[in-house]
Amino acid sequence: MSDFKIETKCVQGGYTPGNGEPRQIPIVQSTTFKYATSEDMGKLFDLEANGYFYTRLQNPTNDYVAAKIAELEGGTAAMLTSSGQAASFYAIFNIASCGDHVVSSSTIYGGTYNLFAVTMKRMGIDFTFVSPDCTEEELNAAFQPNTKAVFGETIANPALTVLDIEKFANAAHAHGVPLIIDNTFATPVGCRPFEWGADIVTHSTTKYMDGHGAAVGGCIVDSGKFDWMAHADKFPGLCTPDDSYHGVTYAERFGKEGAFITKATAQLMRDFGSIQSPQNAFYLNLGLESLHVRMKRHCENGLAVAKFLEASDKIEWVTYAGLENDKYHKLAEKYLPNGTCGVVSFGVKGGRKAAEEFMKKLKLIAIETHVADARSCCLHPASATHRQMNDAELEACGITNNLVRLSCGLENAEDLIADIKQALGE
Numbered sequence: 001m002s003d004f005k006i007e008t009k010c011v012q013g014g015y016t017p018g019n020g021e022p023r024q025i026p027i028v029q030s031t032t033f034k035y036a037t038s039e040d041m042g043k044l045f046d047l048e049a050n051g052y053f054y055t056r057l058q059n060p061t062n063d064y065v066a067a068k069i070a071e072l073e074g075g076t077a078a079m080l081t082s083s084g085q086a087a088s089f090y091a092i093f094n095i096a097s098c099g100d101h102v103v104s105s106s107t108i109y110g111g112t113y114n115l116f117a118v119t120m121k122r123m124g125i126d127f128t129f130v131s132p133d134c135t136e137e138e139l140n141a142a143f144q145p146n147t148k149a150v151f152g153e154t155i156a157n158p159a160l161t162v163l164d165i166e167k168f169a170n171a172a173h174a175h176g177v178p179l180i181i182d183n184t185f186a187t188p189v190g191c192r193p194f195e196w197g198a199d200i201v202t203h204s205t206t207k208y209m210d211g212h213g214a215a216v217g218g219c220i221v222d223s224g225k226f227d228w229m230a231h232a233d234k235f236p237g238l239c240t241p242d243d244s245y246h247g248v249t250y251a252e253r254f255g256k257e258g259a260f261i262t263k264a265t266a267q268l269m270r271d272f273g274s275i276q277s278p279q280n281a282f283y284l285n286l287g288l289e290s291l292h293v294r295m296k297r298h299c300e301n302g303l304a305v306a307k308f309l310e311a312s313d314k315i316e317w318v319t320y321a322g323l324e325n326d327k328y329h330k331l332a333e334k335y336l337p338n339g340t341c342g343v344v345s346f347g348v349k350g351g352r353k354a355a356e357e358f359m360k361k362l363k364l365i366a367i368e369t370h371v372a373d374a375r376s377c378c379l380h381p382a383s384a385t386h387r388q389m390n391d392a393e394l395e396a397c398g399i400t401n402n403l404v405r406l407s408c409g410l411e412n413a414e415d416l417i418a419d420i421k422q423a424l425g426e
């Protein structure tokens with residue numbers, strides 16, 4: 001599939017049925033797999049043969065879909081996880097453990113921030129958060145001798161900042177560590193971070209990849225480019241024998257192309273078990289088949305709504321990198337030439353009360369804790385996800401009390417604008 005364009009990979013990547021086999025990917029609804037001899041099964045446990053033995057580690061349905069996402073991103077290997085949170089956790093924990101350190105962009109998804117700053121900190125992994133707009137000097141100053149990775153989001157949720165991936169990749173590589181990019185909002189249709197130097201990509205497939213609000217899921221993709229053995233002292237988990245897995249040295253046995261995902265499967269999935277169900281992988285694949293068609297429409301609707309809001313005198317400010325005078329427009333032109341995403345943030349004039357009133361009056365656009373769905377939805381963080389914070393605390397994390405996050409779905413843009421108009425009382 002590697003010679004085909006991304007649209008073709010969306011539809012047909014990952015699975016090529018043989019003669020007389022199902023056209024659609026089969027859902028292998030089985031926890032386990034049968035073998036004729038214990039020797040056969042032993043080879044699987046020793047990672048000497050390819051195959052399946054227990055769905056907590058691997059399942060054929062998941063692997064078809066993971067292979068499709070690897071093709072979309074231009075990577076060498078991928079795995080599905082039960083959620084985007086599990087993908088972020090595994091991507092970091094696969095190479096960093098107690099006593100290690102990670103540099104992360106500060107504008108990341110709130111759930112990821114909590115995972116890093118609270119839960120993983122409790123596991124002994126320290127994070128330094130840097131502004132995505134920091135200078136190269138500031139970025140380089142964030143590294144420590146025990147730094148094991150750099151992390152950022154292509155388009156941040158909900159701040160909608162666009163990451164200068166090359167700047168972050170150069171700094172990571174200068175310090176001998178990989179760059180991990182959460183590419184959820186851009187999707188590989190909008191941006192392929194590996195082409196700009198990223199080494200590992202993660203996704204919350206719950207968002208645009210599924211696209212229909214049907215199934216929570218995540219994915220990790222390896223570019224196969226990071227040379228673990230060249231930095232063996234930093235990555236003992238990949239470059240020295242794994243006693244818990246028959247003494248295998250992942251980077252030696254599976255090379256740059258396969259070591260990261262094999263270790264994450266054989267070790268982390270075995271021990272933590274956050275596998276995606278094959279049924280959910282099937283739904284995810286249905287979403288992927290139309291990802292390229294849907295992303296175009298999400299971006300068109302996002303831009304049309306952002307332009308309307310920008311021109312409205314009931315609106316204080318709009319953040320959308322597709323707008324020409326947005327702070328991140330230049331970076332968006334470079335990294336997201338075909339459009340950014342369907343999510344727009346804006347402030348309603350009149351503060352918290354005006355934002356609440358506006359949302360109450362919406363008829364077509366629903367209030368939901370979700371984004372990137374076929375159906376348009378919106379959220380007022382000050383009275384939902386961040387309601388425990390006062391105005392000063394909100395300001396500190398870049399959220400004003402009148403901020404509305406609007407995820408433009410696949411409806412007709414004129415209908416969306418008409419709904420916004422009537423809710424603003426225009």
Ligand SMILES: *Cc1c(COP(=O)(O)O)cnc(C)c1O
Nearest residue numbers: 083084085109157184204206217
């Ligand atoms: C939603 C989201 C996540 C977390 O994914 P879940 O599937 O909800 O666990 C991670 N990163 C980004 C950018 C997200 O939008």
